[in-house]
Amino acid sequence: MKKETCFLISGGTYADLPEDLPKEGYVIACDRGWEHARRLGLEPDRIVGDFDSSPRPEGASAPVDTFPSRKDDTDTMLAARLAADMGFTDVVIACSFGGRLDHTVANLQTAAFLAERGMRVRLCGADTDAWVLRGKTDPAAELVLPRREGRSLSVFSMTDRCEGVSIRGASYECEEETLTNGFPLGVSNVWAAGEVRISVKSGVLLVIESALQAGEHI
Amino acid sequence: MKKETCFLISGGTYADLPEDLPKEGYVIACDRGWEHARRLGLEPDRIVGDFDSSPRPEGASAPVDTFPSRKDDTDTMLAARLAADMGFTDVVIACSFGGRLDHTVANLQTAAFLAERGMRVRLCGADTDAWVLRGKTDPAAELVLPRREGRSLSVFSMTDRCEGVSIRGASYECEEETLTNGFPLGVSNVWAAGEVRISVKSGVLLVIESALQAGEHI
Numbered sequence: 001m002k003k004e005t006c007f008l009i010s011g012g013t014y015a016d017l018p019e020d021l022p023k024e025g026y027v028i029a030c031d032r033g034w035e036h037a038r039r040l041g042l043e044p045d046r047i048v049g050d051f052d053s054s055p056r057p058e059g060a061s062a063p064v065d066t067f068p069s070r071k072d073d074t075d076t077m078l079a080a081r082l083a084a085d086m087g088f089t090d091v092v093i094a095c096s097f098g099g100r101l102d103h104t105v106a107n108l109q110t111a112a113f114l115a116e117r118g119m120r121v122r123l124c125g126a127d128t129d130a131w132v133l134r135g136k137t138d139p140a141a142e143l144v145l146p147r148r149e150g151r152s153l154s155v156f157s158m159t160d161r162c163e164g165v166s167i168r169g170a171s172y173e174c175e176e177e178t179l180t181n182g183f184p185l186g187v188s189n190v191w192a193a194g195e196v197r198i199s200v201k202s203g204v205l206l207v208i209e210s211a212l213q214a215g216e217h218i
Numbered sequence: 219m220k221k222e223t224c225f226l227i228s229g230g231t232y233a234d235l236p237e238d239l240p241k242e243g244y245v246i247a248c249d250r251g252w253e254h255a256r257r258l259g260l261e262p263d264r265i266v267g268d269f270d271s272s273p274r275p276e277g278a279s280a281p282v283d284t285f286p287s288r289k290d291d292t293d294t295m296l297a298a299r300l301a302a303d304m305g306f307t308d309v310v311i312a313c314s315f316g317g318r319l320d321h322t323v324a325n326l327q328t329a330a331f332l333a334e335r336g337m338r339v340r341l342c343g344a345d346t347d348a349w350v351l352r353g354k355t356d357p358a359a360e361l362v363l364p365r366r367e368g369r370s371l372s373v374f375s376m377t378d379r380c381e382g383v384s385i386r387g388a389s390y391e392c393e394e395e396t397l398t399n400g401f402p403l404g405v406s407n408v409w410a411a412g413e414v415r416i417s418v419k420s421g422v423l424l425v426i427e428s429a430l431q432a433g434e435h436i
Contacts, residue, residue, distance in 0.1 A: 074405050097319055101346045102372035102426040104319070105326075106402035109374060113400040128319045154320035156327060158399060160378045172288075181376060181399075182331040182422070184324035187292050204400070208320040 006088040007042065008079045009033035010107055011054070013098025015126040016040070021092060028082060031075035034060065036095045046082065049075045074103070080110045083119070090120045097125030108132070112158050112204050127211035135162065135202035142199045143207060147191040155179065155186035155198065156206045164201025169193040179205070224306040225260065226297045227251035228325055229272070231316025233344040234258070239310060246300060249293035252278065254313045264300065267293045292321070298328045301337075308338045315343030326350070330376050330422050345429035353380065353420035360417040361425060365409040373397065373404035373416065374424040382419025387411040397423070 005025035011032035017040060029037040031049030034057045044062040051057075052069040067078060076093065083091050091114050096107045111121040111132040123130040131143055145153065153170065157179040165177045170189045179185055189196075198207055223243035229250035235258060247255040249267030252275045262280040269275075270287040285296060294311065301309050309332050314325045329339040329350040341348040349361055363371065371388065375397040383395045389408045397403055407414075416425055 072403055074402055077402060099431065100370075100428040101315055101322070101343070101348070102370070102374075102405055102428050104322075105374055105424070105426065106372070106405045108323075109400055109402040113402075116400050125319070130319070152318075152320070154324070156320075156323055182327055182334050184292060184295060184327040184331075185290055187320055187324045206323070208323065210318040210320050213317060 004088060005090040005092060006083040006086065008076055008083060008091060008093045009037040009040065009042065009044070010076045010093055010095045010103075011036070011099070012095045012103060012107070013126055014039060015095055015098075015124060017092075017094055018124055018129060021122075021124075022090075025090075025092070026083075026086070026088065028079040029057070029062075030079045033075070033095055040094065046079075048078045048082065074106045074110070076107055077110050077113070080114055084114060084117050088119060091122075093121065093123045095125065096123040096130070097128050108158070108206065112206075115204055129209045131207045132158065133198070133200055133205045133207065135164065135200045135204070137164075137201055139199070142197045145191075145196045145198070145207075145209065147194050147196075148209070150212050151190075151209050152212055153189040153191070153196060154184075154208045154210070155189070156184060156208070157181045157203055158206050159203040162200050162203030162205050164199075165205060166199050167196065168198075169196040176201075179203075222306060223308040223310060224301040224304065226294055226301060226309060226311045227255040227258065227260065227262070228294045228311055228313045228321075229254070229317070230313045230321060230325070231344055232257060233313055233316075233342060235310075235312055236342055236347060239340075239342075240308075243308075243310070244301075244304070244306065246297040247275070247280075248297045251293070251313055258312065264297075266296045266300065292324045292328070294325055295328050295331070298332055302332060302335050306337060309340075311339065311341045313343065314341040314348070315346050326376070326424065330424075333422055347427045349425045350376065351416070351418055351423045351425065353382065353418045353422070355382075355419055357417070360415045363409075363414045363416070363425075363427065365412050365414075366427070368430050369408075369427050370430060371407040371409070371414060372402075372426045372428070373407070374402060374426070375399045375421055376424050377421040380418050380421030380423050382417075383423060384417050385414065386416075387414040394419075397421075 032054035250272035
């Protein structure tokens with residue numbers, strides 16, 4: 001059976017995988033993400049990295065692609081290029097967030113790189129899930145998010161503009177709106193119904209689902 | 219004396235202000251940022267927010283602009299509009315990071331909104347500083363960052379493209395390069411000389427200076 005989902009295990013803060021993800025896929029551990037993969041109980045199919053600030057994966061059964069520390073790409077971007085070349089339809093970037101802000105931004109842009117090549121991309125972290133959608137006019141390309149209590153939803157344009165943004169089933173709905181990357185309009189939305197449906201016709205849209213923090217309510 | 223710098227005190231994780239910032243300016247506290255302003259020893263000139271998840275600022279001497287909880291803008295974006303209307307040349311968004319990822323992304327996009335209107339924008343958080351630069355052909359518009367040990371520098375395009383990106387005085391230098399928002403090329407750079415000089419000719423560039431974490435080296 002062809003594995004359609006590729007898991008990139010990044011080196012952010014460790015986070016368990018959400019339960020609704022596929023239970024199998026091709027696993028690429030990115031540098032220190034190798035330790036996270038072990039803790040997640042995932043056996044990597046490939047390991048990539050420069051291992052300049054984390055131990056080399058001794059005893060791993062997967063091939064290890066060691067890159068020089070002096071390189072242009074982040075370790076997760078190296079893995080993303082591999083996933084793009086291998087033709088997966090879905091990519092999950094696990095342990096994406098936490099730690100240095102520049103690594104978090106780099107992972108979001110890596111997700112945009114994959115989305116622009118037509119892949120469905122999800123990023124997972126502790127208390128945070130995110131999806132990066134490339135604009136499509138196909139109604140079936142909607143992102144459908146089942147209601148989750150204690151979570152908020154925010155949408156952002158990752159490109160200069162996102163046209164035709166529709167959000168249905170949420171407290172703040174919109175139909176065919178334009179978002180820009182200098183105008184954070186879509187922060188702290190919440191479910192009004194059993195599911196929220198989000199779509200975008202052009203541009204790259206970032207959807208972030210966050211756990212509300214102590215004392216916060218919508 | 220005209221106060222040229224506006225401090226927006228946001229509601230991220232509390233962080234002391236860097237020492238190299240101006241010692242005075244106009245202070246707008248954004249919702250729960252009011253408590254951070256007190257801890258920073260800053261007396262707000264204005265307070266804005268919806269106070270839906272933080273206590274109303276009792277006993278504050280500044281005017282309090284209370285907005286309905288159901289609104290399009292984040293509290294920090296409300297304050298940014300005020301800063302833009304008042305004509306400041308420099309804006310510092312303090313306590314920008316930490317907490318929910320969507321708030322962090324919203325603050326970065328708020329900074330882009332201000333930069334696009336010609337303001338110099340700096341964001342500060344614990345272990346992290348960031349600058350958002352709008353493309354300019356004026357050589358004097360360079361961002362000059364004095365060497366700091368134990369810190370890394372990363373640059374990202376916040377617009378579809380940044381043209382004419384030059385980084386001088388760093389381990390990875392570039393001259394008139396193009397960056398895109400789906401290609402995190404500029405992560406984990408480091409000083410090679412006493413200062414790094416960064417400039418961009420068009421687009422909006424994000425520069426993040428991060429403290430290296432335990433065990434990390436460049």
